[in-house]
Amino acid sequence: MNKTIQSGIGKSALQLVLANSHEIEDTKTRVIESDYSFCTGKTGSMDMQKVVSAIETAAKRNEIIDETLYREMHALYHAILEALEGVTRGQVLLGDVMRTVGLRFSVVRGRPYENEAEGEWIAVALYGTIGAPIRGLEHETTGLGINHI
Amino acid sequence: MNKTIQSGIGKSALQLVLANSHEIEDTKTRVIESDYSFCTGKTGSMDMQKVVSAIETAAKRNEIIDETLYREMHALYHAILEALEGVTRGQVLLGDVMRTVGLRFSVVRGRPYENEAEGEWIAVALYGTIGAPIRGLEHETTGLGINHI
Amino acid sequence: MNKTIQSGIGKSALQLVLANSHEIEDTKTRVIESDYSFCTGKTGSMDMQKVVSAIETAAKRNEIIDETLYREMHALYHAILEALEGVTRGQVLLGDVMRTVGLRFSVVRGRPYENEAEGEWIAVALYGTIGAPIRGLEHETTGLGINHI
Amino acid sequence: MNKTIQSGIGKSALQLVLANSHEIEDTKTRVIESDYSFCTGKTGSMDMQKVVSAIETAAKRNEIIDETLYREMHALYHAILEALEGVTRGQVLLGDVMRTVGLRFSVVRGRPYENEAEGEWIAVALYGTIGAPIRGLEHETTGLGINHI
Amino acid sequence: MNKTIQSGIGKSALQLVLANSHEIEDTKTRVIESDYSFCTGKTGSMDMQKVVSAIETAAKRNEIIDETLYREMHALYHAILEALEGVTRGQVLLGDVMRTVGLRFSVVRGRPYENEAEGEWIAVALYGTIGAPIRGLEHETTGLGINHI
Amino acid sequence: MNKTIQSGIGKSALQLVLANSHEIEDTKTRVIESDYSFCTGKTGSMDMQKVVSAIETAAKRNEIIDETLYREMHALYHAILEALEGVTRGQVLLGDVMRTVGLRFSVVRGRPYENEAEGEWIAVALYGTIGAPIRGLEHETTGLGINHI
Ligand SMILES: [Mg+2]
Ligand SMILES: [Mg+2]
Ligand SMILES: [Mg+2]
Ligand SMILES: [Mg+2]
Ligand SMILES: [Mg+2]
Ligand SMILES: [Mg+2]
Numbered sequence: 001m002n003k004t005i006q007s008g009i010g011k012s013a014l015q016l017v018l019a020n021s022h023e024i025e026d027t028k029t030r031v032i033e034s035d036y037s038f039c040t041g042k043t044g045s046m047d048m049q050k051v052v053s054a055i056e057t058a059a060k061r062n063e064i065i066d067e068t069l070y071r072e073m074h075a076l077y078h079a080i081l082e083a084l085e086g087v088t089r090g091q092v093l094l095g096d097v098m099r100t101v102g103l104r105f106s107v108v109r110g111r112p113y114e115n116e117a118e119g120e121w122i123a124v125a126l127y128g129t130i131g132a133p134i135r136g137l138e139h140e141t142t143g144l145g146i147n148h149i
Numbered sequence: 150m151n152k153t154i155q156s157g158i159g160k161s162a163l164q165l166v167l168a169n170s171h172e173i174e175d176t177k178t179r180v181i182e183s184d185y186s187f188c189t190g191k192t193g194s195m196d197m198q199k200v201v202s203a204i205e206t207a208a209k210r211n212e213i214i215d216e217t218l219y220r221e222m223h224a225l226y227h228a229i230l231e232a233l234e235g236v237t238r239g240q241v242l243l244g245d246v247m248r249t250v251g252l253r254f255s256v257v258r259g260r261p262y263e264n265e266a267e268g269e270w271i272a273v274a275l276y277g278t279i280g281a282p283i284r285g286l287e288h289e290t291t292g293l294g295i296n297h298i
Numbered sequence: 299m300n301k302t303i304q305s306g307i308g309k310s311a312l313q314l315v316l317a318n319s320h321e322i323e324d325t326k327t328r329v330i331e332s333d334y335s336f337c338t339g340k341t342g343s344m345d346m347q348k349v350v351s352a353i354e355t356a357a358k359r360n361e362i363i364d365e366t367l368y369r370e371m372h373a374l375y376h377a378i379l380e381a382l383e384g385v386t387r388g389q390v391l392l393g394d395v396m397r398t399v400g401l402r403f404s405v406v407r408g409r410p411y412e413n414e415a416e417g418e419w420i421a422v423a424l425y426g427t428i429g430a431p432i433r434g435l436e437h438e439t440t441g442l443g444i445n446h447i
Numbered sequence: 448m449n450k451t452i453q454s455g456i457g458k459s460a461l462q463l464v465l466a467n468s469h470e471i472e473d474t475k476t477r478v479i480e481s482d483y484s485f486c487t488g489k490t491g492s493m494d495m496q497k498v499v500s501a502i503e504t505a506a507k508r509n510e511i512i513d514e515t516l517y518r519e520m521h522a523l524y525h526a527i528l529e530a531l532e533g534v535t536r537g538q539v540l541l542g543d544v545m546r547t548v549g550l551r552f553s554v555v556r557g558r559p560y561e562n563e564a565e566g567e568w569i570a571v572a573l574y575g576t577i578g579a580p581i582r583g584l585e586h587e588t589t590g591l592g593i594n595h596i
Numbered sequence: 597m598n599k600t601i602q603s604g605i606g607k608s609a610l611q612l613v614l615a616n617s618h619e620i621e622d623t624k625t626r627v628i629e630s631d632y633s634f635c636t637g638k639t640g641s642m643d644m645q646k647v648v649s650a651i652e653t654a655a656k657r658n659e660i661i662d663e664t665l666y667r668e669m670h671a672l673y674h675a676i677l678e679a680l681e682g683v684t685r686g687q688v689l690l691g692d693v694m695r696t697v698g699l700r701f702s703v704v705r706g707r708p709y710e711n712e713a714e715g716e717w718i719a720v721a722l723y724g725t726i727g728a729p730i731r732g733l734e735h736e737t738t739g740l741g742i743n744h745i
Numbered sequence: 746m747n748k749t750i751q752s753g754i755g756k757s758a759l760q761l762v763l764a765n766s767h768e769i770e771d772t773k774t775r776v777i778e779s780d781y782s783f784c785t786g787k788t789g790s791m792d793m794q795k796v797v798s799a800i801e802t803a804a805k806r807n808e809i810i811d812e813t814l815y816r817e818m819h820a821l822y823h824a825i826l827e828a829l830e831g832v833t834r835g836q837v838l839l840g841d842v843m844r845t846v847g848l849r850f851s852v853v854r855g856r857p858y859e860n861e862a863e864g865e866w867i868a869v870a871l872y873g874t875i876g877a878p879i880r881g882l883e884h885e886t887t888g889l890g891i892n893h894i
Contacts, residue, residue, distance in 0.1 A: 010289030011167055011276075018160055018167075052694040070733045071863050071893040077728065078823070081686075081693060086235025086292055090379075090537045091390045092687045097379060098350040112288075118816050121288070127160070132375065137368045139261075139270070140159030143235055144291040148816040148893075201545040219584045220416050220446040226579065227376070230537075230544060239686045239826075240837045241538045246826060247797040267369050281822065286815045297369040297446075308587030309465055309574075316458055316465075384533025384590055388677075388835045389688045395677060396648040410586075419586070425458075430673065435666045437559075437568070438457030440591040441533055499843040517882045518714050518744040524877065525674070528835075528842060539836045565667050595667040595744075606885030607763055607872075614756055614763075682831025682888055708884075717884070723756075735857075735866070736755030739831055740887040 007034045009112040010144050013125035016040050016106035017142075036110035039064050044102035046095030046133060048084070051103065055080050055124065059107045065122070065149070072149060076107070079124040079145035086143025087126050101141065103128035109149065120149045156183045158261040159293050162274035165189050165255035166291075185259035188213050193251035195244030195282060197233070200252065204229050204273060208256045214271070214298070221298060225256070228273040228294035235292025236275050250290065252277035258298065269298045305332045307410040308442050311423035314338050314404035315440075334408035337362050342400035344393030344431060346382070349401065353378050353422060357405045363420070363447070370447060374405070377422040377443035384441025385424050399439065401426035407447065418447045454481045456559040457591050460572035463487050463553035464589075483557035486511050491549035493542030493580060495531070498550065502527050502571065506554045512569070512596070519596060523554070526571040526592035533590025534573050548588065550575035556596065567596045603630045605708040606740050609721035612636050612702035613738075632706035635660050640698035642691030642729060644680070647699065651676050651720060655703045661718070661745070668745060672703070675720040675741035682739025683722050697737065699724035705745065716745045752779045754857040755889050758870035761785050761851035762887075781855035784809050789847035791840030791878060793829070796848065800825050800869060804852045810867070810894070817894060821852070824869040824890035831888025832871050846886065848873035854894065865894045 012031045016038060019027040031038055039062035043054035056076065059065045065072040084092050087101065094101060108123045124145045131138025161180045165187060168176040180187055188211035192203035205225065208214050214221040233241050236250065243250060257272045273294045280287025310329045314336060317325040329336055337360035341352035354374065357363050363370040382390050385399065392398060406421045422443045429436025459478045463485060466474040478485055486509035490501035503523065506512045512519040531539050534548065541547060555570045571592045578585025608627045612634060615623040627634055635658035639650035652672065655661045661668040680688050683697065690696060704719045720741045727734025757776045761783060764772040776783055784807035788799035801821065804810045810817040829837050832846065839846060853868045869890045876883025 008289045010291065014163065014167060014276075014291060018163060048689075048692045049694050056694070069860075069862055070727070070735075070858065071866075073728060073733050074735070074893050077695075082238040084693075085238040089231040089234040089294070092689060092693060093346075093390060096346045096394070096692075097382075097390060098347050098354070099375075113285075113815065115814075117814055121816075123289075127163075131368070132371060136262075137371050139295045139368075139372070140157045140272070140293065141295070142159065142163060142291065142293040144289065145238070146288045146290070148819050197540075197543045198545050205545070218413075218415055219411065219578070219586075220419075222579060222584050223446050223586070226546075233544075241540060241544060242793075242837060245543075245793045245841075246829075246837060247794050247801070248822075262368065264367075266367055270369075280815070281818060286818050288815075288819070297372050306587045308589065312461065312465060312574075312589060316461060380536040383536040387529040387532040387592070391644075391688060394644045394692075395680075395688060396645050396652070397673075411583075421587070425461075429666070430669060434560075435669050437593045437666075437670070438455045438570070438591065439593070440457065440461060440589065442587065442589040443536070444586045444588070495838075495841045496843050503843070516711075516713055517709065517876070517884075518717075520877060520882050521744050521884070524844075531842075539838060539842060543841070560666065562665075564665055568667075595670050604885045606887065610759065610763060610872075610887060614759060678834040681834040685827040685830040685890070709881075719885070723759075732858075735891045736753045736868070736889065737891070738755065738759060738887065738889040740885065741834070742884045742886070 009036060009108050009110055009121055009123040010125070010146050012036055012038070013106045013108040013123035014144060016108070017104040017125045017127035031108065034110065036108045037064055038106055038108040040104065040106045042104050044100070046100040048092065048094045051101065052080055055105050055107065064107050064109050075122050075147045075149040076124070079122050079147040082145030083124040083126045083143035087130060087141045098132065099130055100133045101128060101130045122147050122149045158185060158257050158259055158270055158272040159274070159295050161185055162255045162257040162272035163293060165257070166253040166274045166276035180257065183259065185257045186213055187255055187257040189253065189255045191253050193249070195249040197241065197243045200250065201229055204254050204256065213256050213258050224271050224296045224298040225273070228271050228296040231294030232273045232275045232292035236279060236290045247281065248279055249282045250277060250279045271296050271298045307334060307406050307408055307419055307421040308423070308444050310334055311404045311406040311421035312442060314406070315402040315423045315425035329406065332408065334406045335362055336404055336406040338402065338404045340402050342398070344398040346390065346392045349399065350378055353403050353405065362405050362407050373420050373445045373447040374422070377420050377445040380443030381422045381424045381441035385428060385439045396430065397428055398431045399426060399428045420445050420447045456483060456555050456557055456568055456570040457572070457593050459483055460553045460555040460570035461574070461591060463555070464551040464572045464574035478555065481557065483555045484511055485553055485555040487551065487553045489551050491547070493547040495539065495541050498548065499527055502552050502554065511554050511556050522569050522594045522596040523571070526569050526594040529592030530571045530573045530590035534577060534588045545579065546577055547580045548575060548577045569594050569596045605632060605704050605706055605717055605719040606721070606742050608632055609702045609704040609719035610740060612704070613700040613721045613723035627704065630706065632704045633660055634702055634704040636700065636702045638700050640696070642696040644688065644690045647697065648676055651701050651703065660703050660705050671718050671743045671745040672720070675718050675743040678741030679720040679722045679739035683726060683737045694728065695726055696729045697724060697726045718743050718745045754781060754853050754855055754866055754868040755870070755891050757781055758851045758853040758868035759889060761853070762849040762870045762872035776853065779855065781853045782809055783851055783853040785849065785851045787849050789845070791845040793837065793839045796829070796846065797825055800850050800852065809852050809854050820867050820892045820894040821869070824867050824892040827890030828869045828871045828888035832875060832886045843877065844875055845878045846873060846875045867892050867894045
């Protein structure tokens with residue numbers, strides 16, 4: 001079985017943000033069974049800085065990453081930025097181009113490769129809506145960033 | 150119920166590419182129940198043109214879009230490009246920067262908004278791996294593009 | 299006659315922003331004769347959000363688009379963003395990189411294709427100056443975005 | 448009179464590519480009266496390199512720039528790239544993302560500022576169509592690049 | 597001897613920002629011997645506008661460029677922006693994506709080509725750190741922009 | 746002493762590509778004294794894939810990275826891409842936009858932080874020329890990418 005695709009760290013992260021309310025417990029159980037640690041949360045803003053900050057804070061508070069180590073923060077940061085590329089699709093801008101997001105996020109950490117020497121990786125998944133700062137004038141958006149840690 | 154998030158066109162598209170083999174039939178049934186039409190497929194290449202072409206061809210052959218109408222092709226094209234931004238995260242390049250993708254794709258068409266006047270929309274979801282052109286030197290990647298049609 | 303090029307929606311939008319004062323009435327007449335509806339305006343700012351907002355507000359007030367329909371706002375929004383790519387040429391940023399714009403804009407709506415089934419499209423044209431926030435330290439800039447509606 | 452806007456080098460370049468066949472002679476006369484030198488041409492390709500090359504070759508052959516001086520070639524090159532940002536709106540790619548262009552181009556050289564010390568500048572304007580490599584599946588596009596020389 | 601590489605304007609600019617304290621005088625002497633004029637400085641901010649402004653101000657105060665001529669300001673501005681692309685590697689954003697820089701900068705002006713007709717060029721070099729707004733959570737970064745003046 | 750800046754991994758990488766022939770041995774000695782391992786090389790092409798490949802191959806052959814571990818290849822790959830952003834300043838394209846590079850490169854591996862727990866990092870530095878595919882029509886360019894390994 002190819003773990004990367006069957007129960008990959010990225011797929012796990014995506015399933016955590018895509019799960020509807022009645023599916024969320026099953027999804028969390030499956031991710032834990034894959035030996036991944038994770039946290040989830042919500043963030044909404046026209047200010048990209050707040051989105052980045054919300055994800056970093058959640059990952060630190062839930063001890064998914066060790067905030068005293070720059071290498072862990074660096075791995076997380078680039079995974080967040082890569083996920084935001086998918087959300088923004090071209091220019092990593094929100095309020096500056098008059099749009100806002102409402103996002104669920106997940107940060108997943110673990111060993112997605114069978115070779116133990118590949119070590120730990122981190123995945124950041126985002127799913128929600130992007131659009132004008134007027135309720136309903138929005139469509140779905142997603143993003144996934146993956147990095148070695 | 151907020152259809153956009155609960156059974157949104159984007160979420161449907163993502164679930165179609167994320168489903169493992171034993172989940173695929175259930176997922177398809179749910180998408181059909183949401184009154185969306187769709188197609189799915191696979192494409193793998195170092196050549197971005199082949200990826201774009203594979204998705205366009207599948208959408209035409211499965212009559213998800215009417216290839217004789219430019220407005221439909223235009224809607225699909227921009228949805229594909231937006232999905233590729235998520236996959237490539239910065240520069241929409243594959244072989245030129247020495248990387249290759251192996252992707253499942255879905256194209257979903259339908260009415261994601263309760264207001265009938267919002268009409269039809271299209272979603273393109275991509276999920277798979279991106280990495281060096283050497284088996285195993287790759288990680289997961291995803292992208293979602295959404296457009297009115 | 300190939301309407302797309304001879305009296306295209308994009309060319310019409312560009313001519314509306316390029317016309318000198320003695321040419322503007324003739325230009326408007328020609329655009330009306332092509333069965334396009336349109337509005338024009340001016341905006342100047344170091345704040346990209348104000349530029350986007352000025353164009354959206356003008357298009358809504360002049361009923362070029364129906365602001366209660368997201369599909370129309372979505373079509374307009376992406377046309378604006380594409381036009382701004384031409385104005386900024388690389389990074390859709392103004393004040394953040396210490397530059398300001400003074401722009402005339404036009405929003406044109408209509409049927410640029412002979413095939414009726416192609417339906418309505420929208421064009422956003424921008425023309426003016428970009429440069430340092432000091433009078434005279436600036437050069438011309440333009441941008442055009444086109445979308446199906 | 449503010450020459451920059453009234454008969455600016457950028458506006459002149461745009462008018463040369465926008466002129467319909469019965470307007471082209473008048474437009475050229477006006478540009479010559481503004482003491483600008485210029486050349487115009489056409490290029491169509493899925494290969495961006497051919498587009499860049501066609502414009503450079505025309506500017507050299509028509510002696511708009513001195514090809515033995517790198518500073519002139521450098522000024523032209525960056526003006527071309529900036530114009531292509533407007534044409535491509537995000538990723539400066541054609542065939543790689545399955546699209547093609549058919550463009551008219553102009554290269555205009557002269558003194559757009561009243562202060563003689565501002566010296567010579569160059570403008571590159573592009574106007575035409577971009578779309579799928581199938582006739583008719585295309586919409587208009589434009590771009591303008593300006594540089595000191 | 598190929599001056600471009602041996603004592604190029606870009607290499608000179610980079611050496612000025614890379615020199616450790618005991619090397620700085622020697623480096624300045626070498627740059628002066630190459631007949632370049634230059635200035636150096638430091639800037640640190642989460643606000644990109646302040647970084648651009650600090651470099652422009654230093655270049656004006658030290659009379660590396662003539663601030664009354666737009667062509668000189670334009671040459672400097674684009675050289676700064678190109679240097680910032682190297683520093684930010686993808687999106688020219690700092691605080692918006694929750695990061696800050698501490699940079700040394702140099703602006704060098706002179707004749708890097710043996711052919712006198714190539715005239716004057718300008719180089720902007722940046723070197724320092726980029727990272728989270730927390731001391732130590734940062735790594736090195738550099739950028740170089742070059743333009744004819 | 747702040748190792749990051751005084752004898753940082755990025756500064757070391759840059760000095761290796763900037764050193765003139767009579768300085769190269771001293772520079773290598775200093776880098777070795779900082780306990781970094783490294784390799785250097787040259788690559789020139791209009792084809793970005795060849796540039797990426799030349800750097801990857803040198804890093805593998807000189808055992809700077811372990812090519813059997815994807816985490817090491819992944820760290821190197823993103824460092825290369827970040828360095829190329831500095832070289833290309835906007836669009837990571839060479840021949841497609843009619844330009845070529847002649848580059849010296851270095852790959853440096855080691856522990857740039859005093860805290861042992863920060864582990865190993867990798868730096869990729871590039872320095873050389875970029876320009877038209879005609880000898881002499883080129884200017885200097887540089888780029889630096891840094892990643893945890
Ligand atoms: Mg990666
Ligand atoms: Mg959209
Ligand atoms: Mg389009
Ligand atoms: Mg400019
Ligand atoms: Mg250049
Ligand atoms: Mg980094």
